[in-house]
Amino acid sequence: MLTLQDVRLGHADGPALPGTVTLRVAPGELLAVVGPSGCGKSTLLRTLAGLLPPRQGRVAQDGRAIAGPAADRALVFQEDALLPWRTVRANVELPLAIRGMPRAERRGCAADWLDRVGLAEHARKLPRQLSGGQRQRVQLARALAGRPRAVLMDEPFGALDAHTRAGMQDLLVDILRGTGATVVFVTHDVDEALHLGDRVALMGTGEVLDVPHPRRRDAQHEPGTAALRRRILASL
Ligand SMILES: Nc1ncnc2c1ncn2[C@@H]1O[C@H](COP(=O)(O)OP(=O)(O)OP(=O)(O)O)[C@@H](O)[C@H]1O
Numbered sequence: 001m002l003t004l005q006d007v008r009l010g011h012a013d014g015p016a017l018p019g020t021v022t023l024r025v026a027p028g029e030l031l032a033v034v035g036p037s038g039c040g041k042s043t044l045l046r047t048l049a050g051l052l053p054p055r056q057g058r059v060a061q062d063g064r065a066i067a068g069p070a071a072d073r074a075l076v077f078q079e080d081a082l083l084p085w086r087t088v089r090a091n092v093e094l095p096l097a098i099r100g101m102p103r104a105e106r107r108g109c110a111a112d113w114l115d116r117v118g119l120a121e122h123a124r125k126l127p128r129q130l131s132g133g134q135r136q137r138v139q140l141a142r143a144l145a146g147r148p149r150a151v152l153m154d155e156p157f158g159a160l161d162a163h164t165r166a167g168m169q170d171l172l173v174d175i176l177r178g179t180g181a182t183v184v185f186v187t188h189d190v191d192e193a194l195h196l197g198d199r200v201a202l203m204g205t206g207e208v209l210d211v212p213h214p215r216r217r218d219a220q221h222e223p224g225t226a227a228l229r230r231r232i233l234a235s236l
Pocket residue numbers: 011012013014017035036037038039040041042043044
C-alpha cells in the first residue's frame with residue numbers, strides 16, 4: 001500500500017506546488033492519475049519513487065516512510081531509459097544484477113520476462129534495433145522482473161501510435177495479473193485512465209473516482225463510463 005498524507009510536492013530548486021495531496025493506493029490496485037499539464041503528476045511519481053523528498057507531510061509504502069529509491073518500487077517513463085550499448089537481455093538483467101541475483105538465476109528471470117512481453121527472440125539485439133513499442137515492452141519486462149511491490153508509470157505509452165498503445169495496454173493488464181503489484185499510472189489520455197484504472201485521481205481537484213468497469217474495452221459506451229468520462233474531461 002502507498003500512502004500520502006497532507007503532502008506538499010515540489011522540486012528542490014523550484015517553488016512548492018499549491019495545495020496538499022492525501023491519497024491511499026490499495027495493494028494490487030491500479031490508480032490512474034490525470035490532471036492539467038504542470039499540476040505535478042510527474043512530481044508526484046518522483047516523490048513516491050523516493051527521488052524527491054516531500055516538502056511537507058508523509059509518504060509511505062506499507063506503513064514505512066519512503067526515504068529514497070528502492071528496488072521495491074519500479075519506475076517506467078515515457079522516454080526510453082534503456083542502456084543503448086547493452087543488449088535487450090542485459091538491460092532486463094541489470095537491476096537483478098544490482099540486487100545481487102546470481103547469474104544463472106537472472107538469466108532465467110530475464111528470459112521468462114522477455115517471453116511474457118513477446119520478445120524472446122529479440123533478447124540479443126540492441127535497443128536501437130527495436131521499434132518504439134518493442135523498447136517500451138523491454139522497459140516493462142525490466143521493471144517487473146525485479147518483482148517490485150509498486151510500479152510507478154509516467155505516461156509510459158504516450159509516444160506510441162494508437163494501435164501500438166492499445167496493444168501495450170492489453171499487455172500491461174495481462175502481465176500485471178497475478179503479480180499483485182500496486183500501480184500508479186500517469187496519463188494524459190482519459191480513455192486510457194478509464195480502461196486501465198480501478199480508480200482515477202484528478203490531480204487538479206483532489207478527487208478520486210471509482211471506475212465502473214475497469215479493463216473492459218466494451219464498457220466505453222456504458223452510461224457509467226460515459227458519465228465519468230465527461231466528469232474527468234470537465235475537470236481538465
Ligand atoms: N526538474 C525540475 N526542477 C524544478 N521544477 C520542476 C522540475 N520539473 C518540473 N518542475 C516544475 O514542477 C511543476 C510540476 O511539474 P510536473 O512535471 O510534475 O507536472 P505534470 O503534471 O507532470 O506536467 P505534464 O502533464 O505537462 O507532464 C511545474 O511547475 C514544473 O515547472
